[in-house]
Amino acid sequence: MSEIEYRGAPTHVDEEAPPSRRETDRRSSAVRKAIRKELASDEPEVREGREDGDAARPVIELSNVDLAFDMPILQNVSFTAREGETIAVVGESGTGKSTILKLILRLLVPDRGTVCIDDQDITELSFEEALKVRQKMGMVFQGAALFDSMTVFENVAYPLREHTDLKEDEIEERVREKLEFVDLDADRVMEQMPAELSGGMRKRVGIARGMANNPELMLYDEPTSGLDPLTTGTITRLIKKLQMELGTTSVVVPHDMRSAFRMATKVALLHDKSICFFGDPEEMIASDDPYIREFVGG
Amino acid sequence: MLPLRLEEPSRPSFIARLNESAKAKVLALQEYFTLAWKALRFIFSRPFYTQDLVQQMDEIGVKSLGIVLLTGLFTGMVLALQSSVQLKTFGATIYIGRLVAASMIRELGPVLAGLMVAGRVGSGIAAQLGSMRVTEQIDALNTLGTDPIKKLVTPRVLAALIMLPILTVINDLVGIIGGNVIAKFVVDIPSSLYWRTVWEQIAADGFIFRYIPNDFIQGLSKPLVFGGIISITACYFGLATTGGTEGVGQSTTRTVVTSSILILVIDYFLTQLLLSVLAV
Numbered sequence: 001m002s003e004i005e006y007r008g009a010p011t012h013v014d015e016e017a018p019p020s021r022r023e024t025d026r027r028s029s030a031v032r033k034a035i036r037k038e039l040a041s042d043e044p045e046v047r048e049g050r051e052d053g054d055a056a057r058p059v060i061e062l063s064n065v066d067l068a069f070d071m072p073i074l075q076n077v078s079f080t081a082r083e084g085e086t087i088a089v090v091g092e093s094g095t096g097k098s099t100i101l102k103l104i105l106r107l108l109v110p111d112r113g114t115v116c117i118d119d120q121d122i123t124e125l126s127f128e129e130a131l132k133v134r135q136k137m138g139m140v141f142q143g144a145a146l147f148d149s150m151t152v153f154e155n156v157a158y159p160l161r162e163h164t165d166l167k168e169d170e171i172e173e174r175v176r177e178k179l180e181f182v183d184l185d186a187d188r189v190m191e192q193m194p195a196e197l198s199g200g201m202r203k204r205v206g207i208a209r210g211m212a213n214n215p216e217l218m219l220y221d222e223p224t225s226g227l228d229p230l231t232t233g234t235i236t237r238l239i240k241k242l243q244m245e246l247g248t249t250s251v252v253v254p255h256d257m258r259s260a261f262r263m264a265t266k267v268a269l270l271h272d273k274s275i276c277f278f279g280d281p282e283e284m285i286a287s288d289d290p291y292i293r294e295f296v297g298g
Numbered sequence: 299m300l301p302l303r304l305e306e307p308s309r310p311s312f313i314a315r316l317n318e319s320a321k322a323k324v325l326a327l328q329e330y331f332t333l334a335w336k337a338l339r340f341i342f343s344r345p346f347y348t349q350d351l352v353q354q355m356d357e358i359g360v361k362s363l364g365i366v367l368l369t370g371l372f373t374g375m376v377l378a379l380q381s382s383v384q385l386k387t388f389g390a391t392i393y394i395g396r397l398v399a400a401s402m403i404r405e406l407g408p409v410l411a412g413l414m415v416a417g418r419v420g421s422g423i424a425a426q427l428g429s430m431r432v433t434e435q436i437d438a439l440n441t442l443g444t445d446p447i448k449k450l451v452t453p454r455v456l457a458a459l460i461m462l463p464i465l466t467v468i469n470d471l472v473g474i475i476g477g478n479v480i481a482k483f484v485v486d487i488p489s490s491l492y493w494r495t496v497w498e499q500i501a502a503d504g505f506i507f508r509y510i511p512n513d514f515i516q517g518l519s520k521p522l523v524f525g526g527i528i529s530i531t532a533c534y535f536g537l538a539t540t541g542g543t544e545g546v547g548q549s550t551t552r553t554v555v556t557s558s559i560l561i562l563v564i565d566y567f568l569t570q571l572l573l574s575v576l577a578v
Contacts, residue, residue, distance in 0.1 A: 102437075105440070105441050107437060107440055107441070127445070128445075131440075131443045131444070131445060132443065134440065134441050134442070134443045135443040137441065138441075139437075139438070139441040141434045141437065141438060142434070143433055143434060145433060145434035145435050145437065145438035146435075146438075147430075147435055147438070147439075148429075148433075148435070158442060159442050159443070162345075162442065162443060162444055163443055209442075
């Protein structure tokens with residue numbers, strides 16, 4: 001535990017104040033209607049992902065995970081993500097959503113319980129072994145976390161250069177392919193530095209870098225935060241495209257419920273340090289639980 | 299009643315706080331040495347980030363050349379000037395060369411180069427790694443399957459270990475040349491005599507393995523240690539950065555202060571050790 005990586009691995013805390021209850025209630029019915037409509041239009045695809053979901057093998061399994069820094073953050077958290085599923089982890093600010101991603105990446109180790117990736121318990125792994133397991137995963141950070149001393153090309157090529165024996169022209173081909181997948185003009189952006197890009201473009205490069213190695217598992221930490229509604233839509237569609245076309249299993253910590261419902265095949269709601277709801281988006285919308293109702297409305 | 303109540307809980311909490319902070323200090327020290335050990339061990343294990351190493355050697359060594367030349371030159375000049383005044387009272391101004399050479403090679407060269415590099419490079423490393431930490435780039439490296447210590451710390455430490463002795467040699471040389479200028483034009487000592495006294499000084503302390511002057515051993519083992527101290531301290535504070543951009547500023551300050559103090563303190567003990575080992 002003395003490795004430097006554990007120091008100051010801060011859980012993300014939003015400073016936004018939660019909306020007042022009355023306001024939430026007022027907004028709730030309109031939002032529900034909008035979400036239902038949206039789900040209806042997406043339904044065939046979402047169902048397809050879910051139907052074979054139950055039979056598919058589990059990719060991520062968290063069981064009875066406890067984690068505390070100075071105070072308890074997660075208690076008895078369990079859920080399973082099966083192949084091809086997209087799990088949205090939602091909850092109030094500071095409830096440990098990003099922490100769950102860090103547990104899956106083994107940037108953090110739980111105090112109790114196990115985290116399994118492809119039936120392999122990663123909590124006991126050494127630091128070097130963990131680096132290997134992480135190659136199966138692609139992570140998109142909240143602020144994209146592009147290496148600002150490298151060009152866009154070098155950023156996307158980074159995992160390929162690190163972990164594959166691809167030749168330089170093969171790498172370039174792969175980078176172009178990935179940049180085009182995320183709707184970026186490869187010729188234009190490849191030689192640019194991350195600082196020269198807009199927020200939405202940086203996020204897209206982040207996604208391209210995350211998927212460069214063709215990982216079987218993609219993790220997104222608030223991929224749409226700080227973006228305008230149009231770009232948010234683009235990124236959401238992109239994540240869905242990834243899931244549909246490549247069948248990648250994903251865990252998303254979404255910025256808002258709207259995009260959560262658009263992307264997810266399953267929703268996990270974190271409340272009071274543990275998961276209080278895990279199921280389909282429709283189930284969540286139909287729920288009578290006052291907290292869930294309030295949450296969906298907000 | 300009230301003052302008693304106030305006092306009672308505050309006493310254990312003070313001890314508890316003391317305990318906490320002591321534990322945190324010990325933990326920090328442990329992490330510092332773990333980092334140092336890993337950084338050094340990774341020098342010999344694959345993959346080698348040669349490109350990063352070359353880039354860091356340029357950053358730490360080549361780009362520090364200017365300030366090192368400047369400080370070396372003026373230090374040598376002022377040494378010659380001051381010692382000429384002192385030596386004149388004994389009529390011993392011909393020994394300026396000896397004095398300048400001894401001070402530059404043994405002490406001022408390594409320490410000044412170390413302090414300059416700590417200010418210029420240490421702060422830069424801490425700021426860069428700190429920004430990478432707060433913008434999650436360190437986490438990104440981890441998730442992309444790269445050990446950040448191997449990719450970021452090892453090239454910097456190795457570059458500092460290589461470049462600081464080189465910078466020190468340049469610093470020494472320029473300092474002695476600066477002394478030469480003052481000796482010739484201000485004190486009127488011919489260059490040939492000046493350089494002869496410089497060599498006398500170097501030879502006076504004896505040789506190790508017959509050809510290597512003891513002064514050089516002293517003068518080169520110090521910058522090696524200082525290079526390690528500067529780079530590891532900077533990387534440690536950089537990687538341990540928390541609290542956004544303000545945290546980056548704090549890490550930078552801490553790096554410069556800590557590494558400067560460490561250089562001066564360790565210089566003393568190292569000198570004592572070397573003097574006893576080389577048995578002058």
